[in-house]
Amino acid sequence: MSQETGRVQLPTPRAHLTSDRTRATLAVQSKFLAGAREFLVGEGFQELLPPTIGPVTDPGARGAKQVDIDYYGHRYKLMTSGILYKQASLLSFDKIFHVAPNVRLEPLETAVTHRHLVEFHQLDVEIGEGSREDALDIAERLTKHVVEYVLVHAQPELAVLGRDLEAFKQILAGPYGRRSHADVVADLQARGHAQEAGAEVDWEGEEIISRAAAHPFFITDYPKGSRGFYDKESTTEPGVLRNFDLIFPGGFGEMMSGSERESDYRNLVMRIRETGENPAKYDWYLTLAREGLPSSAGFGLGVERFTRFLCGLDAAWQASGYPKLPGDPRP
Amino acid sequence: MTDLHAPGFPRQQVAERARHGTASAFPEAAGYGTTMFGQGPPEPDVPLDAIDRTRLVPPVFVPRRLERLIDLGREPVVSDAELATTIGGFSAPLPVYVSAFGSTRVASGDLGQAVARQAGRLGIPMVIGENIVPVAGYGRMTETAPSSLLQRITEYAAAVPDGQGGVVVQQSTEDADAEVWNLVYSDPAVQPLLESGRLAFELKVGQGAKPGLGGMTLVPREKATALSAQYDLMDVFGAHSDAVLRCSSPGTFTDEILRHQIRLMRNNYPRCRVWVKLPPARDVGEAAAVAWAAGADAVGVDGAEGGTGWAPRAFLGHVGLPLAECLGRIDPQDHCLLVTGRIWEGARATKCLALGARAVGLGRAALAAVDEDPQSGLVNLVECLALEMRMLLSSLGKYEISELGREDLWSEERPGPR
Numbered sequence: 001m002s003q004e005t006g007r008v009q010l011p012t013p014r015a016h017l018t019s020d021r022t023r024a025t026l027a028v029q030s031k032f033l034a035g036a037r038e039f040l041v042g043e044g045f046q047e048l049l050p051p052t053i054g055p056v057t058d059p060g061a062r063g064a065k066q067v068d069i070d071y072y073g074h075r076y077k078l079m080t081s082g083i084l085y086k087q088a089s090l091l092s093f094d095k096i097f098h099v100a101p102n103v104r105l106e107p108l109e110t111a112v113t114h115r116h117l118v119e120f121h122q123l124d125v126e127i128g129e130g131s132r133e134d135a136l137d138i139a140e141r142l143t144k145h146v147v148e149y150v151l152v153h154a155q156p157e158l159a160v161l162g163r164d165l166e167a168f169k170q171i172l173a174g175p176y177g178r179r180s181h182a183d184v185v186a187d188l189q190a191r192g193h194a195q196e197a198g199a200e201v202d203w204e205g206e207e208i209i210s211r212a213a214a215h216p217f218f219i220t221d222y223p224k225g226s227r228g229f230y231d232k233e234s235t236t237e238p239g240v241l242r243n244f245d246l247i248f249p250g251g252f253g254e255m256m257s258g259s260e261r262e263s264d265y266r267n268l269v270m271r272i273r274e275t276g277e278n279p280a281k282y283d284w285y286l287t288l289a290r291e292g293l294p295s296s297a298g299f300g301l302g303v304e305r306f307t308r309f310l311c312g313l314d315a316a317w318q319a320s321g322y323p324k325l326p327g328d329p330r331p
Numbered sequence: 332m333t334d335l336h337a338p339g340f341p342r343q344q345v346a347e348r349a350r351h352g353t354a355s356a357f358p359e360a361a362g363y364g365t366t367m368f369g370q371g372p373p374e375p376d377v378p379l380d381a382i383d384r385t386r387l388v389p390p391v392f393v394p395r396r397l398e399r400l401i402d403l404g405r406e407p408v409v410s411d412a413e414l415a416t417t418i419g420g421f422s423a424p425l426p427v428y429v430s431a432f433g434s435t436r437v438a439s440g441d442l443g444q445a446v447a448r449q450a451g452r453l454g455i456p457m458v459i460g461e462n463i464v465p466v467a468g469y470g471r472m473t474e475t476a477p478s479s480l481l482q483r484i485t486e487y488a489a490a491v492p493d494g495q496g497g498v499v500v501q502q503s504t505e506d507a508d509a510e511v512w513n514l515v516y517s518d519p520a521v522q523p524l525l526e527s528g529r530l531a532f533e534l535k536v537g538q539g540a541k542p543g544l545g546g547m548t549l550v551p552r553e554k555a556t557a558l559s560a561q562y563d564l565m566d567v568f569g570a571h572s573d574a575v576l577r578c579s580s581p582g583t584f585t586d587e588i589l590r591h592q593i594r595l596m597r598n599n600y601p602r603c604r605v606w607v608k609l610p611p612a613r614d615v616g617e618a619a620a621v622a623w624a625a626g627a628d629a630v631g632v633d634g635a636e637g638g639t640g641w642a643p644r645a646f647l648g649h650v651g652l653p654l655a656e657c658l659g660r661i662d663p664q665d666h667c668l669l670v671t672g673r674i675w676e677g678a679r680a681t682k683c684l685a686l687g688a689r690a691v692g693l694g695r696a697a698l699a700a701v702d703e704d705p706q707s708g709l710v711n712l713v714e715c716l717a718l719e720m721r722m723l724l725s726s727l728g729k730y731e732i733s734e735l736g737r738e739d740l741w742s743e744e745r746p747g748p749r
Contacts, residue, residue, distance in 0.1 A: 062599050063516040107517050109525075109602070198626070199598040225594030273583055274591035276534065277507045327519060 008111055008315070010323060013331055017321060024157035025319055028150060029307040031157075033099060035149025036123055039142050045125065046093040050082045050100035056282050058083050058228060059275055062200065065105035078103040081300060083230055084285045086126040087261055090294045098124040099303070106326040113203045114315040115253055117304055118324040125258075126298035132242050132260045135297040136218060139246055139256060140176050143216070143301075147171045150310055163312040170215050170249055177217030181226075184209055184219050200226045201245075206253045213249040220244045229271035231259040244299075252309045258299025265289040337695050345675050348715045349700035349708030356677070356715050356722075380636060380673075381655035382682050385742040393728025407730060412721040414732050418690045419531060419629030419667050420604040421456045421497035425717045426684060426732055429709075430631070430671045430692030431460030431501050431533070431608070445701035447483040449709035451490030458499040458533055458606070458631075458692070459483055480511075481520065488524055497529035499606050503546065504582035508561065516600055530603050531628065534592055536618070537581055537610025539633030539672055540642035542651040545579030547641045576641075586621045593625035604628040606669075611635045611651035616660040623666040629689075632657050634672025637694060658686040675712070677719025685735040 016022055037047065055074065057066060058081035067078040079085075082100045089096050100122050110116035125142075127134050147168050150158070158165070179187075181201070188195040188205045191212075195205045201219065222241045224233055231243040243259030262268055268289050272279045279286060307319035317323035324330045348355040358368060399407040414425035429450045432443065450457040459480055484498055498521075502511050512532050515521050524530045537543070555564050555575040565576040589607075596605045606629045607622040609615050619630045634654025652660070654672035661668060670683050671692035680691045693700075693713075700708035724732060727739050 060513070062601075063513055065510060065513040065517045105513075105517050108519065108522060196597070198594050199601070202601060223594075225591045226598050270588070273588045275595055276502070276504070276582075276592045278504050278580065281508055326517070 008317070008325055008328075010317065010325065010328065010330065013322070016323070020160055022318070022321070024160040025307060025311045025313065026321060027157045028154045028161070028310050029303065029319060031150050031154040032146050032307060032310055033123070033303070035146040035153070036142060038149065039145040040097050040125065043095070043138065045095040045097045048089055048093070048096050048098055050079065050098040050124070051085055052079055052101060053077065054079065054085070055284065056084065057081065058230075059277060060104060060228075063107040067103050067105060080104045081122065082124050083228070083261075083300070084282075086124055086298060087230070087263065087293055087296060088285070088288055090126060090128040090296055091288070094128040095130075096126050098122075100124050100300075108327045110203070111326045111328065113207075114308075115203070115206075115305060116326060117316055117320060118326055119322070120305075120316070120320070121303040122300040123303055123306075124298070124300045126261075126296050128294045128296050130260075130295075130297040132220070132244065132258075132297050135258050135260070135299055136176075136178075136244060139218075139244075139258065139299055139301075140216075143246070143255070143306075144172055146306075147310070154310075158311070161311045161313075163310070167250055167309075167312065174215065176246070177213075177215060179217055179219055180221045181219055181223060182221070198223050198225060206247070207251055210247050210249060210253045211251045213247060216246060216248050216255075218244045218246055225274070227257075227259070229268065229275050230261050232262045233267075233271075242297075246299075246301075248309050250309075252305070254302075255306055255309065256299045256301040258297065260297045261295065263289060263293040263295050337699060340673065340695050340699070341675065342699050345696050345699045345712060346703040348676075348712045349703035350711065351715075352707075352711035353715045353718045356719050380653050381742065381744065382653075382679055382686075384744070385655075385682055385740050387678065387681060387685070387723055387727065387739055388741045389726045389739075390728055395730060395734060396728040399730045407725070409718075409721050409725045412724040412730050412732075414717060414720055414724070416690065416732055417667070418456050419497075419499070419606050419669065421529060421531070422495050423455050423690070424453070424495065425455070425713070425720065426688075426690035427680065427713060427716065428456040428499075428669065428690055428692050429458060429697045430633075430637075430669075430694045431458040431535075432694060432698060441705065442698055442701050443479055443483050444486050445705040446697050446709060447486040448490050449701060449707070450697075451487040451496065452710055453713050454492045454495030455713065456497045456499060456531075457483075457487055458501055460501050460535075480515075481518075484515075484524070485520060488521075491529075494527075497531055497604070498524055499531040499533045499604075501533040501535050501608065503535040504580050512596075512600060516603070525602050528602070528604075531606050532596055532600055532603050533606035533608050533631070534596060535582075535608045536584060536589065537612065537633070538608070539611055539635050539637030539651060539654075541646040542610035542612050542635070543581060544643075544646065545581040547579070547643075548577050549574040549641060550577045551575075584618075586617070589618065589621050590625045593622060593627050597626050606631060608633065611654070611657050613652065615652065615657050616662065619661045619663070619666075619668070623663075627666075629667040629669050630661075630663075631669040631671065631692065632661065634670065636672035654683070655686070658683065658688065661687065663687050663689070675716070677716045677723055680716060681720050681723045681735065682740060684732065685737060685739045687737075 053076050057077045057079045060080050066080055069076050080102055082098055103119050106116050185195050185197050193205050222243050224239045227241055231241040234240045234242055245254050246256045248255050269279050304316045304319040308316045416426045418428050487498055500515050552573050552575050563578040567576050568574055605627050607627045608631045609618050611634050622630045634657055635651030636654055667689045669690050670688040671694055674680055674691045675696035683691050697709055700712040
């Protein structure tokens with residue numbers, strides 16, 4: 001899983017779809033989603049079907065381009081994340097989840113990170129009136145549950161893949177760790193990696209800390225400016241966001257991102273300006289916020305990345321039947 | 332030459348330089364031996380401001396020249412004066428770059444491309460301005476008509492020498508809707524610049540010609556409806572006119588918003604340099620300090636003398652600080668300060684550098700030069716400017732452009748120590 005310098009060579013669609021490893025991987029993925037649904041429904045979550053297009057979507061980060069479509073003469077977007085719709089859906093139900101398709105035209109440099117696909121899916125979870133602690137609790141119990149579920153229900157497929165089940169023990173043993181973003185930055189800098197303090201942990205840094213970890217851990221408290229406008233800023237520590245990422249060991253890196261959400265209209269408008277955008281673009285969402293949105297916390301878990309971990313794969317593209325890497329035209 | 336006009340700008344002198352290059356730094360050779368030269372009145376069509384009224388004042392004692400003499404083992408000459416510098420993270424052979432032209436129609440066609448080709452040849456950084464994509468599109472899918480933005484990037488990249496220059500793509504508030512930066516950052520055509528560290532994004536906070544306002548263009552009435560969702564449209568010429576004024580928003584900034592927009596740029600585009608363009612506002616010094624503290628690689632300031640685009644008369648005559656005052660209010664310390672505002676020759680450029688700027692931007696001068704000579708006009712203009720800067724630097728007893736300082740200047744307003 002080392003960083004490659006050249007282009008990733010994908011197999012032909014026929015070779016990929018007829019491979020025993022692909023078949024086993026997609027079967028494990030299906031079991032993982034079944035386990036996730038079992039857990040979330042048991043916790044009282046309502047599954048909803050996500051929208052795939054809208055006038056606006058998550059503005060994104062790190063240079064990922066949204067895909068515009070012509071919607072009866074209006075510029076609409078394919079969803080890059082359903083976050084804004086998740087917040088809105090809490091007007092109907094207290095606790096919801098989606099299994100949502102997302103499309104992000106990632107920068108070409110991400111084609112070799114092993115963790116990026118242009119088209120991917122997220123298991124999106126949102127907890128009305130929830131705190132970050134509530135989201136961390138659900139995140140940890142959910143991921144442990146699906147690992148156990150897959151161990152019980154996908155033994156033959158794991159055998160085909162030759163998966164080392166020791167990795168699963170790291171997930172199931174003990175509570176997940178917690179580290180602040182500032183602590184991770186200091187750790188990376190001490191290891192000789194030039195990680196900026198005010199920025200998202202970069203791809204290489206993420207792989208370094210993932211490889212060094214013995215157990216899963218949450219990175220919390222990202223600096224403002226490194227994440228979307230909907231991640232709530234701490235009221236007691238200005239400039240610090242009430243958010244988190246879940247990092248798995250073994251170089252698999254980030255599995256999910258989440259946060260407490262900003263739902264105050266005035267704060268949302270100011271935060272949108274801080275990302276350089278015109279708030280008019282978010283008219284429908286800001287109208288809902290002006291009328292009142294529930295406070296919430298939640299996360300999005302990358303389905304292909306999590307499958308990559310479950311199956312012990314080299315790259316996330318192997319966990320998709322129709323992988324699309326940045327810049328690579330594929331069916 | 333087209334019918335391009337620039338009222339109040341020494342268009343004729345720029346055209347001469349575009350045509351004749353370094354020869355224009357001197358009086359006509361034909362007058363040599365028959366004409367007596369000495370200081371006369373300023374040229375009548377060149378308006379004077381505080382920078383023009385300031386004089387560069389060489390000293391008698393020149394310790395820096397002595398050091399250069401020791402290095403060389405001979406007396407230093409003009410050609411030993413070194414102009415190479417870094418501009419907002421890019422290497423450049425002289426402290427000059429091409430600034431953004433705004434959304435005026437003037438730059439959108441062949442002139443813009445001619446500027447791109449010649450700026451590339453010169454190896455100087457080039458900023459590509461606002462509103463090109465939301466109005467004209469990007470054109471990646473339409474092979475027959477790529478957009479002005481993409482064409483200018485491609486022409487520049489094809490001409491620029493290895494290791495020099497860079498392209499800076501500007502974005503204003505409306506551009507953010509069109510996600511210009513994301514488009515450029517993920518475009519295969521831009522990868523060579525990105526991989527060689529020669530791509531920057533410029534956050535446009537304002538411009539010299541109309542500080543406090545956003546971009547303004549005239550659009551045909553039949554196109555106005557399509558733009559009405561995104562822009563404010565004003566029917567200033569009456570219903571009988573075919574032209575409608577399209578106004579952008581200047582964007583709403585506080586120090587917190589500016590700081591976080593810069594941090595977001597650094598986070599989202601880690602392989603790009605970050606430039607910030609400020610208007611000649613009364614708090615320009617404070618805004619520049621915020622931008623540098625947030626990690627901007629360069630802060631550009633348009634003096635009120637600048638501007639290529641459409642602007643209201645009241646703003647051209649009455650709004651914004653003169654460039655000299657901006658330079659007085661900004662303390663760049665070791666940061667990169669870029670300034671524009673009626674720059675076209677070496678003396679004004681050198682004075683701006685002595686007042687704290689790292690480099691100067693050519694706006695109207697670049698357009699007028701390529702309008703005069705689409706093949707070599709900008710190259711000739713810049714070569715003339717470079718020769719003047721070398722002569723001036725050398726006359727001051729200095730041989731590195733970074734050594735210029737306020738001690739090199741004198742004006743009646745600020746006479747300095749006697």
